[in-house]
Amino acid sequence: MPSPPHPAAPVRPHPRGPWLMALAVLLVSLGATFLTWTTSRRNQDQRDHSRLNRFVGRTEQNLRNRLGRYEDIVRGAQGFFSASQGSVSAEDWRAYVERLDLLGRHPDLSGLAFVRQVPTSGLEAFLRERPQLAGHYRRPTSDPLPLRGEGQDEDHLIIELCEPGPRGQAIVGVDVGASQTQRLAAERARETGEPVLSGQLHFTFTAPEGRMDAVALFMPIFAGPARPGPAGPQSAFKGWVSAGILLRPLMDAILRGEDQGVAIEIVDAFAVQGPQWLVASPDWPTGARPDAVRMLDIGGRGWQVRYAIKPGFYLTEGRHQPTFLLVGGLIISLSLTGLVWSLATLRAQAIGQAHGMNVSLYEALRRNRSHLDNTPLAAIETDAAFKIREWNPSAERIFGYTREEALGKDPRMLVPLERQGEVDRRRKDLAGSSEGFRVTLENVTRTGQRIICDWYNTALRDEQGRFMGTFFLADDVTERRRAEAALRQAQKLESLGVLAGGIAHDFNNLLTAILGNTEVALERTRDNPVLQQVLHRVEATTQRGSDLARQLLAYAGKAHFAVRPLDLNAIILEMGDLLSVSISKKV
Incomplete structure (x- = not known):
């Protein structure tokens, strides 16, 4: 490809300032940092939510399983009483409960009791016929609901049997019918034929237990095929099996081996007097709003299980990853911004230098092109x-x-x-x-x-x-060579002229001497005509030689030509004798 006849002038670049590129990198890196941080936070929240949901699911299942076992226990006791042909003695009841090993396997059960319904008119006879109740009949001293007054009810719900051990014997003879909470649960269980939980109760034991909060699980007992409800034969009803469930040990059993970062609280949502607090983890945050709430239908009651995240929940490994990502992203963003600022500055300088070099190169090319053109x-x-x-x-x-x-x-x-x-x-x-x-x-x-x-x-x-x-x-160089040749020719002619001038000058000096001697000889030979004629001829020839010498001097530039008319005939006559001698005879 031929080179262009004229190079294009370089266009001055206009690079963006370093601050613009640095600002763009800063905004992009900050955006990426914020996106990474929010994504990490969202992932952490999702992990927290999944962790909480797993805890909720496990504890809910644990609670259902444990209360389900208690229902199985009271249903088994119901079957034990239903299968008995007569009254169950204290010894038979004690043997049955000992086989269940409640203290070892279910420490959160205060006891397993048989509650009998006794009409007020037959109360004294009932107590007299059962020696184990002698001197033990009493009414509860406290209840979440107001106690029913004496003579207010037509019957009494008296704990006739209770095992195991001294803790069970301590509540034998208690008239639970005076407790509105327990009476309502017992009556509902008799109506439905299903296990029913009571509201919150306060059990008082000897040291070291002292007072403990609990709920009672009532299971009605019917003899034979009688159906529950008001329409069923009253003679088929024998009483209730009641299991006292201690709430604090129940809570401990539910939370055993579970995540220690979540607290739990149980509320009886449908208590007669309104939502009734039952039990909570010892470290339930004071005044905390629950992070999750579950409603459980257990034993005919609605229990609201509340979950609250404790500060320790956030002390798990990798918890500070979003913060580290945010701080690291800010550091990287600032570092990248500084690096881009530096690179952009160097780039601008390099572009300026390149433009200067392009301008210099353009000027050199333009000068070179101008030189080539001119x-x-x-x-x-x-x-x-x-x-x-x-x-x-x-x-x-x-x-x-x-x-x-x-x-x-x-x-x-x-x-x-x-x-x-x-x-x-x-x-x-x-x-x-x-x-x-x-x-x-x-x-x-x-x-x-x-x-x-x-x-x-x-x-x-x-x-x-x-x-x-x-x-x-x-x-x-054609013309120069021609001029040089002409100059050399002129120099040759000039040299020849110089030589001819020198010769003519010397020859003229000789002729002058000859002419002078001829004139002297003419003076002395006037009397000799023949000699005079010869001398005149010598004089004329000498004069002609002098003229020739003057011509050579004029040719050499040392004399001037004199232009005058000449008589050629006379000149030829004068030169006749000379020519006759010098010209060849063959001419």
């Missing part, structure tokens, strides 16, 4: 295959080919046919040389005119020294 020397550049790719105006003027005609051609077209054999040798020498050389050659123009040119030939090489083309400068 130099009187023909500038010809070829590629490695010796095809012309640069042809300046002087080359057009000297050789007659236009730029369009010369580009892509071989410059051997400028060499005469008889000198074509030298081209390959000269090219080989030029490609193998490390320096250029000068040579004067005869060339042929487009019109066939022969001219003489001085050539300055240079091989072009890349950074590895590989040959990549040539560059020729040619000067048409």
Whole structure:
């Protein structure tokens, strides 16, 4: 490809300021940091939620399973009483309960009791017939609901049997019918024939237990196939099996081995007097709002189980990952911003320097192009295959080919046919040389005119020294050579004139001496006409030699020609004798 005739001027770049790129990187990195932080927070919240849900599911299942076992216990006791043909003795009841191993397997049960319904009119006879109740009949002293007064009810619900151990014996003879909470649960159980939980109760034991909160689970006992409810035969009803469930041990059993980061609270949501607090974890946060709430239908009652996250919940491993990501992201964002600021500043400086270099290069190319366009020397550049790719105006003027005609051609077209054999040798020498050389050659123009040119030939090489083309400068010296030849001829003539002048000067001196002696001889030979004639002839010849010497001096520039009319006949007559002697007889 030929190089363009005129290089395009470099456009001054307008790079954006370093602050703009740094601000963009800062905003992007802060956005990525915020997105990462929010994602990590959301993932952490999801993990927390899943963790809480797993805890809720396990504790809810544990509570259902444990209360389900208690229902199985009272149903088993119901079957024990239903299968008895008569009254169950204290010894039989004690043996049955001991087989259940309540103290070992269910420490959260205060006891398993048999409660009998006794009409008020038959109370004294009932107590008299059962020695174990002698002196033990009593009414509860406290209850969440107001106690029923004496004589207010037509019957009494008296604990006739209770095991195991002293803790069970301590409540034998208690009239639980005076407790509205227990009476309501017992009556509902009799109506439905299903286990029913009472509301909160306060059990008082001897040390070390002291007072403990509990609920009672009532299971009705029917003899034979009688159906529960008001329509069933009253004679089929025998009483209730009651299991006292201690709430604090129940809570401990539920939470055993569970996550210690969550607190639990149980509320009797449908108590007669309104929602009634039953039990809570010892570390339930004071005034805390529950993070999760579950409603459980247990034993005919609605228990609301509330869950609250404790501060220790957030002390798990990896909990601070979002904070670390946020702080790390901010540090990385600021570092990247500083790095981009530095790189952008260096880039702006590099762009400025590159622009300056481009301007300098443009100016150099422009000067070079101007030099090529205006130099009187023909500038010809070829590629490695010796095809012309640069042809300046002087080359057009000297050789007659236009730029369009010369580009892509071989410059051997400028060499005469008889000198074509030298081209390959000269090219080989030029490609193998490390320096250029000068040579004067005869060339042929487009019109066939022969001219003489001085050539300055240079091989072009890349950074590895590989040959990549040539560059020729040619000067048409035809006229100069002609002028030099004319000058040499003039110098020769001038030298000849100087020589002729010297000879003429010396010859004139000789003629002067001859002429002087001739004049003397004429004076002395006046009486000899023949000698006089000879002397006059010598005088005339000497005069003619003097004229010739003056002509030579004039030719040498040492005298001036005098222009005057001449008588050729007289001159010929005077020179007749001389010519007759000097001219060949053959002429």
